[in-house]
Amino acid sequence: MLATNGIPTAEELAPRIPPAERLKKGPVAVIECFQKIPCNPCYTACRVGAIEKFEDINDLPKIDFEKCTGCGLCISKCPGLAIFVVDETYSESEATVSMPFEFLPLPEEGQEVDLLDRSGAVVGRGKVVKVRKGKYEDRTPIVTVTVPKHLSMVVRNIRVGGGKK
Numbered sequence: 282m283l284a285t286n287g288i289p290t291a292e293e294l295a296p297r298i299p300p301a302e303r304l305k306k307g308p309v310a311v312i313e314c315f316q317k318i319p320c321n322p323c324y325t326a327c328r329v330g331a332i333e334k335f336e337d338i339n340d341l342p343k344i345d346f347e348k349c350t351g352c353g354l355c356i357s358k359c360p361g362l363a364i365f366v367v368d369e370t371y372s373e374s375e376a377t378v379s380m381p382f383e384f385l386p387l388p389e390e391g392q393e394v395d396l397l398d399r400s401g402a403v404v405g406r407g408k409v410v411k412v413r414k415g416k417y418e419d420r421t422p423i424v425t426v427t428v429p430k431h432l433s434m435v436v437r438n439i440r441v442g443g444g445k446k
Protein backbone atom coordinates (compact mmCIF):
# COMPACT_ATOMS: atom_id res chain seq x y z
CA MET A 282 0.00 0.00 0.00
CA LEU A 283 1.16 3.52 -0.73
CA ALA A 284 1.43 5.71 2.30
CA THR A 285 -1.64 7.94 2.66
CA ASN A 286 0.41 10.92 1.47
CA GLY A 287 0.80 9.22 -1.92
CA ILE A 288 4.58 8.94 -1.60
CA PRO A 289 5.90 5.42 -2.20
CA THR A 290 7.93 3.78 0.51
CA ALA A 291 11.51 2.58 0.00
CA GLU A 292 10.19 -1.00 -0.12
CA GLU A 293 7.72 -0.14 -2.85
CA LEU A 294 10.34 1.71 -4.85
CA ALA A 295 13.07 -0.92 -4.59
CA PRO A 296 11.80 -3.24 -7.35
CA ARG A 297 11.24 -0.24 -9.66
CA ILE A 298 14.87 0.91 -9.51
CA PRO A 299 17.05 -0.49 -12.32
CA PRO A 300 20.08 -2.54 -11.20
CA ALA A 301 23.37 -0.62 -10.84
CA GLU A 302 24.86 -2.51 -13.80
CA ARG A 303 22.01 -1.37 -16.06
CA LEU A 304 22.28 2.21 -14.85
CA LYS A 305 25.93 2.23 -15.93
CA LYS A 306 24.89 1.47 -19.52
CA GLY A 307 22.82 4.61 -20.13
CA PRO A 308 19.31 6.02 -19.86
CA VAL A 309 16.57 3.77 -18.58
CA ALA A 310 12.96 4.19 -17.51
CA VAL A 311 11.87 4.11 -13.88
CA ILE A 312 8.14 3.39 -13.67
CA GLU A 313 6.70 4.51 -10.35
CA CYS A 314 3.19 3.19 -10.90
CA PHE A 315 1.69 1.52 -7.84
CA GLN A 316 -2.07 1.65 -8.22
CA LYS A 317 -4.01 -1.00 -10.06
CA ILE A 318 -6.13 1.02 -12.44
CA PRO A 319 -7.42 0.19 -15.94
CA CYS A 320 -4.60 1.81 -17.88
CA ASN A 321 -1.89 0.70 -20.30
CA PRO A 322 -0.62 3.54 -22.55
CA CYS A 323 2.91 2.92 -21.27
CA TYR A 324 2.75 -0.50 -22.90
CA THR A 325 1.32 0.76 -26.19
CA ALA A 326 3.83 3.65 -26.34
CA CYS A 327 6.92 1.47 -26.10
CA ARG A 328 8.21 0.57 -29.56
CA VAL A 329 10.81 -1.92 -28.41
CA GLY A 330 8.61 -4.12 -26.25
CA ALA A 331 10.37 -3.20 -23.02
CA ILE A 332 7.07 -3.08 -21.15
CA GLU A 333 5.47 -6.49 -20.94
CA LYS A 334 2.05 -7.03 -22.43
CA PHE A 335 -0.63 -6.60 -19.79
CA GLU A 336 -2.50 -9.82 -19.01
CA ASP A 337 -5.20 -7.72 -17.41
CA ILE A 338 -5.78 -4.00 -18.00
CA ASN A 339 -5.53 -3.47 -14.23
CA ASP A 340 -2.04 -4.99 -14.02
CA LEU A 341 0.91 -2.91 -12.89
CA PRO A 342 3.49 -2.39 -15.67
CA LYS A 343 6.49 -4.69 -15.73
CA ILE A 344 9.59 -3.43 -17.52
CA ASP A 345 12.55 -5.29 -18.95
CA PHE A 346 15.38 -2.87 -18.11
CA GLU A 347 17.70 -4.52 -20.63
CA LYS A 348 15.27 -3.90 -23.50
CA CYS A 349 14.54 -0.31 -22.45
CA THR A 350 16.52 2.23 -24.49
CA GLY A 351 15.56 5.17 -22.29
CA CYS A 352 13.90 6.88 -25.28
CA GLY A 353 11.29 8.48 -23.04
CA LEU A 354 8.37 7.93 -25.42
CA CYS A 355 6.31 6.46 -22.60
CA ILE A 356 6.76 9.47 -20.27
CA SER A 357 4.22 11.81 -21.80
CA LYS A 358 1.73 9.03 -22.51
CA CYS A 359 1.34 8.12 -18.84
CA PRO A 360 -1.73 9.81 -17.35
CA GLY A 361 -0.38 9.09 -13.88
CA LEU A 362 2.82 11.11 -14.50
CA ALA A 363 4.56 8.06 -13.09
CA ILE A 364 7.40 7.48 -15.56
CA PHE A 365 10.89 9.00 -15.42
CA VAL A 366 14.03 8.31 -17.41
CA VAL A 367 17.28 8.39 -15.47
CA ASP A 368 20.68 8.64 -17.16
CA GLU A 369 23.54 8.11 -14.75
CA THR A 370 26.11 8.24 -17.59
CA TYR A 371 25.59 11.98 -18.24
CA SER A 372 28.88 13.02 -16.60
CA GLU A 373 31.28 12.03 -13.84
CA SER A 374 29.32 13.83 -11.15
CA GLU A 375 25.87 14.37 -12.62
CA ALA A 376 22.96 12.30 -13.86
CA THR A 377 19.93 13.51 -15.78
CA VAL A 378 16.32 12.90 -14.91
CA SER A 379 13.65 13.30 -17.60
CA MET A 380 10.18 13.91 -16.20
CA PRO A 381 6.67 14.87 -17.24
CA PHE A 382 6.05 18.56 -16.57
CA GLU A 383 2.57 20.00 -16.81
CA PHE A 384 3.04 23.44 -15.30
CA LEU A 385 3.47 26.75 -17.08
CA PRO A 386 5.69 28.47 -17.77
CA LEU A 387 7.85 25.70 -19.14
CA PRO A 388 11.52 26.22 -18.30
CA GLU A 389 14.01 27.13 -21.03
CA GLU A 390 16.92 24.92 -21.95
CA GLY A 391 19.96 26.10 -19.98
CA GLN A 392 17.82 27.53 -17.16
CA GLU A 393 18.63 26.68 -13.54
CA VAL A 394 15.75 25.29 -11.51
CA ASP A 395 15.07 23.94 -8.04
CA LEU A 396 15.17 20.15 -7.81
CA LEU A 397 12.36 18.62 -5.75
CA ASP A 398 11.96 15.20 -4.21
CA ARG A 399 8.73 13.16 -4.25
CA SER A 400 7.34 15.16 -1.33
CA GLY A 401 8.01 18.49 -3.05
CA ALA A 402 10.95 19.41 -0.82
CA VAL A 403 13.83 21.27 -2.47
CA VAL A 404 16.94 19.07 -2.52
CA GLY A 405 19.23 21.09 -4.78
CA ARG A 406 19.64 23.01 -8.01
CA GLY A 407 19.96 21.64 -11.51
CA LYS A 408 20.08 22.80 -15.10
CA VAL A 409 17.49 22.11 -17.78
CA VAL A 410 19.23 20.37 -20.67
CA LYS A 411 16.21 19.52 -22.79
CA VAL A 412 12.54 20.43 -23.14
CA ARG A 413 10.47 18.19 -25.38
CA LYS A 414 7.06 19.50 -26.35
CA GLY A 415 6.71 18.26 -29.90
CA LYS A 416 3.98 16.38 -31.70
CA TYR A 417 4.66 13.18 -29.82
CA GLU A 418 4.45 14.90 -26.44
CA ASP A 419 0.82 15.77 -27.13
CA ARG A 420 -0.25 15.00 -23.61
CA THR A 421 2.58 16.34 -21.47
CA PRO A 422 5.92 18.07 -22.16
CA ILE A 423 9.07 16.32 -20.97
CA VAL A 424 11.79 18.24 -19.14
CA THR A 425 15.28 16.81 -18.65
CA VAL A 426 17.41 18.24 -15.85
CA THR A 427 20.86 17.59 -14.46
CA VAL A 428 20.98 16.34 -10.89
CA PRO A 429 23.87 15.38 -8.59
CA LYS A 430 24.38 11.69 -9.32
CA HIS A 431 23.52 10.59 -5.79
CA LEU A 432 20.09 12.22 -6.20
CA SER A 433 19.12 10.41 -9.41
CA MET A 434 16.50 8.31 -7.59
CA VAL A 435 15.42 11.21 -5.38
CA VAL A 436 14.65 14.10 -7.75
CA ARG A 437 11.22 13.68 -9.31
CA ASN A 438 10.05 17.25 -9.93
CA ILE A 439 11.35 20.75 -10.49
CA ARG A 440 10.34 24.27 -9.60
CA VAL A 441 10.99 26.91 -12.19
CA GLY A 442 12.55 30.02 -10.69
CA GLY A 443 13.27 29.77 -6.99
CA GLY A 444 16.85 29.35 -5.91
CA LYS A 445 18.46 28.50 -2.63
CA LYS A 446 17.77 31.04 0.09
Ligand code: SF4
Pocket residue numbers: 309310326327328329330331332344348349350351352353354355356366
Ligand atom coordinates in the same frame (compact mmCIF):
# COMPACT_ATOMS: atom_id res chain seq x y z
S1 SF4 B 1 11.79 4.73 -22.17
FE1 SF4 B 1 11.34 4.06 -24.30
S2 SF4 B 1 12.19 1.98 -24.42
FE2 SF4 B 1 12.02 2.47 -22.21
S3 SF4 B 1 10.01 1.69 -21.60
FE3 SF4 B 1 9.70 3.86 -22.18
S4 SF4 B 1 9.09 3.79 -24.36
FE4 SF4 B 1 10.01 1.77 -23.84
Ligand code: SF4
Pocket residue numbers: 312314315320321322323324340341342358359360361362363364
Ligand atom coordinates in the same frame (compact mmCIF):
# COMPACT_ATOMS: atom_id res chain seq x y z
S1 SF4 C 1 0.46 4.47 -18.32
FE1 SF4 C 1 1.27 5.20 -16.34
S2 SF4 C 1 -0.44 5.01 -14.89
FE2 SF4 C 1 -0.96 3.77 -16.71
S3 SF4 C 1 -0.25 1.67 -16.18
FE3 SF4 C 1 1.42 2.70 -17.34
S4 SF4 C 1 2.75 3.61 -15.75
FE4 SF4 C 1 0.77 3.12 -14.76
